[in-house]
Each structure stands twice: as structure tokens, then as C-alpha cells.
Amino acid sequence: MVSTQRDGGGDRYALVFGASGFIGRHLVLALGRAGVRAGAANRSPESYRRLVRWLDEHGHGEPPADLRADFTAPALVEDGCEGVTEVYNCSGAYRFGMPADEARRANVDGVRAIVAFAARLPRLRRLVHVSGYRVGGQDPAVWSEERRRETYRALGAYEASKAEADALFQAEAARLGVPWSIVNPPSVVGDSSTGESDQYLGLASTVRDLWTGSLAAVPGNARTFVPVVAVDHLARFMTLLPEDEDAEGTAYWPLDDATPALPDLLALVAEHYRVRAPRARIPVSLVRRLPRSLTKADPETLTFLSEDRYPTASASAFAARHGLAMPDTATTIRRWADHLAAHRFGEAGGGGRRFTAPAGVRTFELGEPDAPTVVLPGLPVNADTWAPVVAALGRARAVDLPGLGMSAGRRDDWPAWLSALVTGSGARHLVGHSLGAAAAVEAAAAHPEAVERLTLVSPFFLQARPARLARWAPPARLYLRRASSGALATRLTGTAAHAPALESSAADLRRGSVAAATARYLAETADPRWRDGLRAGLRRHSGPVHVIVGSEDPPTPEGRALLDALPQVTVTVIAGAGHHPQLTHPEEVARAIAGT
Known part of the structure; x- marks a missing residue:
């Protein structure tokens, strides 16, 4: 019964x-x-x-x-x-x-x-x-x-x-x-x-290896x-x-x-992650005989294969x-794999971390879903570096640009991706940092009726062009893929003290094609035609624009002259800050964005 x-x-x-x-x-x-x-x-x-x-x-x-x-x-x-x-x-x-x-x-x-x-x-x-x-x-x-x-x-x-x-x-x-x-x-x-x-543990650790690109072969x-x-x-x-x-x-x-066999399960996750699934397979008997230092596999896990x-x-x-x-x-x-990656497999706690798909582009964002204030991070950092600012702002989110951080996609996706972000997810106040400032200006130019406010933090197109070596993508890619969080912190802020805030950015740069995409973007920021087009777009924008720069990273004289000539633009200078004030002065950046 x-x-x-x-x-x-x-x-x-x-x-x-x-x-x-x-x-x-x-x-x-x-x-x-x-x-x-x-x-x-x-x-x-x-x-x-x-x-x-x-x-x-x-x-x-x-x-x-x-x-x-x-x-x-x-x-x-x-x-x-x-x-x-x-x-x-x-x-x-x-x-x-x-x-x-x-x-x-x-x-x-x-x-x-x-x-x-x-x-x-x-x-x-x-x-x-x-x-x-x-x-x-x-x-x-x-x-x-x-x-x-x-x-x-x-x-x-x-x-x-x-x-x-x-x-x-x-x-x-x-x-x-x-x-x-x-x-x-x-x-x-x-x-x-x-x-x-x-x-x-267990299967989740294999999924992590797939995400980071360290899974050379599927066991079994x-x-x-x-x-x-x-x-x-x-x-x-x-x-x-x-x-x-x-x-x-x-x-x-x-x-x-009906759970797929392990190779098919990992192929399912790889397709969802937009990464390559390893084609090679390695028999469990061989894994047992290889040194653990090489396989990274705990012997106790092998009986589950x-x-x-x-x-x-x-x-x-x-x-x-x-x-x-x-x-x-x-x-x-798929949902489990998303949650694991969004929380960096336990290294990033808290809620408000997720993957979305504007215009079909797999996109990572953190903060309040559908918040009207959207931060678009610059190079070579990710949305996580803006987490303290987003938390201080309240109704805000930070979104990795296509191909950067934990987002898939590439530069060609920008028009459709920005359109979906603005018209589909309710982005009304765009906060663009460095490269993100270009995305913010392009979104406002395409959808002036939807973008109510622009905040441009360290907009590269108003500042000096990058160093000559940075304009050549191959050596930049090699450096970025190998850079530690300490090296990034020293290069970006002048001190290794901010290395903890850059650990996730360094990890992202080691994953897949992120370093290559970052290097290409960096080279493109020197393109005079793109820089001229962005300045022209800023002139045409009729809505309020707030430019935030560090005192150690000012606009060029030509950039400052442009800002002074535009009545819709206000400028805030953060004393002692450089190109990445969100790392060195997050509280001041949050107050400036909020207008308090």
C-alpha cells in the first residue's frame, strides 16, 4: 500500500x-x-x-x-x-x-x-x-x-x-x-x-579543466x-x-x-562554453600508471570512471x-556549468553572477539583473574588477565585452550585441571604461533615444595613443597570456598591492583566446580613424556626458579642448588615480558615477 x-x-x-x-x-x-x-x-x-x-x-x-x-x-x-x-x-x-x-x-x-x-x-x-x-x-x-x-x-x-x-x-x-x-x-x-x-569535487573539477583549457584528454x-x-x-x-x-x-x-556518456557530456558543456572539447581519450588504466603530477587526477576518483x-x-x-x-x-x-563558471568554480562567492546571451553572444555579467546602469570594462581587465563599484552603486551591473573576461564573441558582434543590451535588457546609463567607453559611445550613437546618460571613465580616444609595442598584437598577446596578477597590477597601477583584485583578470587572460582578443583590441585603440569616429560620435551626442579621469592619466590637450567645447559634458578628476581608478580609488569612482 x-x-x-x-x-x-x-x-x-x-x-x-x-x-x-x-x-x-x-x-x-x-x-x-x-x-x-x-x-x-x-x-x-x-x-x-x-x-x-x-x-x-x-x-x-x-x-x-x-x-x-x-x-x-x-x-x-x-x-x-x-x-x-x-x-x-x-x-x-x-x-x-x-x-x-x-x-x-x-x-x-x-x-x-x-x-x-x-x-x-x-x-x-x-x-x-x-x-x-x-x-x-x-x-x-x-x-x-x-x-x-x-x-x-x-x-x-x-x-x-x-x-x-x-x-x-x-x-x-x-x-x-x-x-x-x-x-x-x-x-x-x-x-x-x-x-x-x-x-x-568530482565531475565539477573536470568541467573546470574544460573551462580553463587544461583538459588535454577525456579519461575513459x-x-x-x-x-x-x-x-x-x-x-x-x-x-x-x-x-x-x-x-x-x-x-x-x-x-x-539518459545521462550522456562522459565524452558526450563534456562535449555538451564545451559547446555551451564555446570552447573546444578535447578529442583525445586516455584509458583509465594508463591514467593509473602515469605520475599524479602529470595527470592531476586523484587516484580515488578513477574508480568512478x-x-x-x-x-x-x-x-x-x-x-x-x-x-x-x-x-x-x-x-x-548547462545551467550547472553556467553557475560553476560564473562563480569561478568557488573562487568568486556571492550572488548576482550569471551568463546572459544578448544577440546570442554568451556574456558574463555581475550585479543586479536588468539594472539600468551598466558598466562596460576596459583593457585588460574584466567585470570582476568593477564589482566593488557596482556594489556601491546599488542598481548597477558590469558586463564583460565580447571576447573579453568570461564573455564569448568578438569585435564584429558589437553592433548587434550593444543593440540587444540597450533595447533588450534596459541599459539606460552606460558607464564605459577605456575600451568600454568606445562601446558606450557607439551604443549611444546607434540608440540615442534609449541611452539617457553616458559616463566615460578614462576614455582612450581622448588620451594618448598606446605605446608602439602595445600596437603589435603578437608580443602583446604573449605578454598578457603569461602575466601574473602581480605583474598586471604593477603595470596598470604602479604597485603590486592591487594584485588580488587582478587575479581573475590574469586567469581570464590565460584562458582560450582572451589574451589574443585583448591584444587585438589594444592594437585597434591606436587606429586614428576609429579614434576620430568616436570623438565625432561624442560631439553628436546630445545627452548628458560625464567624463571621469585620474589626475595621473589626463586627456591630451586636444581631448581636453574637445571636452571643454561640449556643453553637455562635465569632467571629474580623481586625484592620484591613473588609467584604472576602479582598482585604486573605487569609492571615489562610485561617488563620481552616482553624482554624489
Whole structure:
């Protein structure tokens, strides 16, 4: 008999171990949306506060109860467990390279403590344990020392500890009479709607290598299968288990059998990223024999590169009878890949980072979506260097120009791209820095009725031409591709003190054709015809124009004469600043742009 979940969650009270982790917090969110009261068993107040902030950002209403878990104490959780009807174990350690004793403490001893705890709950309907697609389905038994040694030697500490925990969970639950269900998820990727994820191990690390251009060959063969599941689908699946009587004593593999084989999956992401997918493939057996310094592959990850398929029928049937549809996997993968890249694979935190596609050009932007104030960065920096200014401005965003930063495209895309940016995304105040100033002027010339204000920061066409060497693209490309953040900071600001703000720009210049595009743009800024055309466009523009320059990087006498002759132009000089005042004087730049 199937007992489906009642509206509002009824009298359900779920206690989640590992609630602040990737799966755990999505589970708490899904429980809340199902009307189920939840408690979060966290090891520290800091973990709970992080969870509550995340839930609040995602529209979760009443925060879960704050319960403290102490895995060294006999009771595990002292108070607040009255009325608990279901327990979810999302805790444990997901990290490769752990010592065996550390992995066992986290993933085996933790399971033993949670099963014993659940056995003492008088109203318990179900204990749900998160195992894994490669380790699920173990025989319920306590392992001998010989089996433990062999398995840990063969699989590595992480996967072996999860396999041992799967066996121990079943054995202990049977011994203590605890009703249980197990989920064996594959690689858990981002939310199916937003792509959101902060999990950067496993498949995500391979996607990062693809993005940065460091993936020389695809490991495995044409049949290597690394299945995925969207984290929100997994969480929703788990919320349904406790009220389904047929799910008791059953293990499920909730994964998409239609996940593309690994080479096809990476080709899908490469096409989306507008990068080349490696054609070469390298057998896993060879990867094992090569030095880790060469492959950069943790030996523990290699067992996941398999052609194996998994028993998904029961999970599919369960989902079908509860009306739970698997999200489209290709779409989920693309959104997940976008989120990973937009957040620089964990190196750039916070929200407001995304990819858009004005005129079909894959474009990175940060800040408030559809904000009327749009910053167009210059050379050789990216939108991230403007993040402090954008944050200070409020309703603003910074957008990488085509071919620069994390955006795809090239100079030929400017007309259609700028038109879509202005007419399609509501850009009304264009803040162009250096090269971006040219884009702002061209956009205003093409759409004078839409662009209400221009702010030009260090507009190159009013300043001295670049040095002769910079006008020759090949050596400029070579320099830019190899330049460290410290070298860039010294060249752009005169000191290495601003190197941290340029780390992402240096990383972008090492990726794909960004350095080549930057070098070409730099050479084009010396073109007298383009410079003359931009000055003419500025003369014709009738709307208000605000020019911001550093005192150490003034316009040429001819450029200053032009500004003085135009009644719609005001000029702000930032004392002590050079060509990149957003790096050295972000507060003054923000105040100048805002007009305060």
C-alpha cells in the first residue's frame, strides 16, 4: 500500500543531520516547501547560521529548529527531538585523499551513532540514509578487518568508508528494528532551475579543466558513464520516502540513465562554453600508471570512471507513482556549468553572477539583473574588477565585452550585441571604461533615444595613443597570456598591492583566446580613424556626458579642448588615480558615477 504525502506535511517532523551541507540544505528547503516541520542537527552555531542565511535567501519561511549534534556524546542530540517522525542522514565527509581513520570516523562511526539515535525515537517512521551510486547495495554485515584492509586498499578511504557505512547501516538498522530507506545518488549537480551548486569535487573539477583549457584528454572511453542528478530533484525524492510504506527497506538509485556518456557530456558543456572539447581519450588504466603530477587526477576518483550501469527501475517507479518527473538532464547540466563558471568554480562567492546571451553572444555579467546602469570594462581587465563599484552603486551591473573576461564573441558582434543590451535588457546609463567607453559611445550613437546618460571613465580616444609595442598584437598577446596578477597590477597601477583584485583578470587572460582578443583590441585603440569616429560620435551626442579621469592619466590637450567645447559634458578628476581608478580609488569612482 502506498501512503502519499498529505498537504501541509501533516504531523511530520524531520530531523536532518548534515543540514548545512550541499544536499542537506536543499533537503531542508524541499521539506519546508512540502509543509514539513524540520530540525537541523548541526555541529556548531556557525553551521546553523550559515544554513539559515542560505534558506532565507531562497525564500524559506520559518527557520528549522537549531539542534546541536555531538558525535562524541552517547545521546548524539540532547534536546528538541520530541515528536521526530523521520531522520535524514546527509552527514559525513566528501573528500578525496583522507586518511582511512578519518574517513571511518566521519562516514562509518557517524552512521552507527545515527542509527542508534533513531532507534530511541518513539514516533519514528523512517530513517533515510544518503549512500552512493557506486557503493550502494552492500550486503548487510559488519566488516572483518581483512575485508576492510582489502577494500580500503582497492578503493581509497572515501569510497571504501561509504561502502562500509552502507553495509553497517543496513545491519544496525535490522538489529535495532529501525525502519529505513537508502538513496544512492550519482554525481549531484546544481539546481535544475538555477544551476546553483557549491560542490566542486568530482565531475565539477573536470568541467573546470574544460573551462580553463587544461583538459588535454577525456579519461575513459566512449562508454564511460558518470551519471548525474539535479540536487533539487534528489531532495524532493527524499522528502517523499517516509510516507511511502513500500519504500521501507528499499535502496534507490535516483539517477538519469539518459545521462550522456562522459565524452558526450563534456562535449555538451564545451559547446555551451564555446570552447573546444578535447578529442583525445586516455584509458583509465594508463591514467593509473602515469605520475599524479602529470595527470592531476586523484587516484580515488578513477574508480568512478566506469562503464557500469545501475538498477534505476525502482527509483523510476517510485518517482512515477508520486508524480515526480526527472528534470531534463542536458538543460540541468548547462545551467550547472553556467553557475560553476560564473562563480569561478568557488573562487568568486556571492550572488548576482550569471551568463546572459544578448544577440546570442554568451556574456558574463555581475550585479543586479536588468539594472539600468551598466558598466562596460576596459583593457585588460574584466567585470570582476568593477564589482566593488557596482556594489556601491546599488542598481548597477558590469558586463564583460565580447571576447573579453568570461564573455564569448568578438569585435564584429558589437553592433548587434550593444543593440540587444540597450533595447533588450534596459541599459539606460552606460558607464564605459577605456575600451568600454568606445562601446558606450557607439551604443549611444546607434540608440540615442534609449541611452539617457553616458559616463566615460578614462576614455582612450581622448588620451594618448598606446605605446608602439602595445600596437603589435603578437608580443602583446604573449605578454598578457603569461602575466601574473602581480605583474598586471604593477603595470596598470604602479604597485603590486592591487594584485588580488587582478587575479581573475590574469586567469581570464590565460584562458582560450582572451589574451589574443585583448591584444587585438589594444592594437585597434591606436587606429586614428576609429579614434576620430568616436570623438565625432561624442560631439553628436546630445545627452548628458560625464567624463571621469585620474589626475595621473589626463586627456591630451586636444581631448581636453574637445571636452571643454561640449556643453553637455562635465569632467571629474580623481586625484592620484591613473588609467584604472576602479582598482585604486573605487569609492571615489562610485561617488563620481552616482553624482554624489
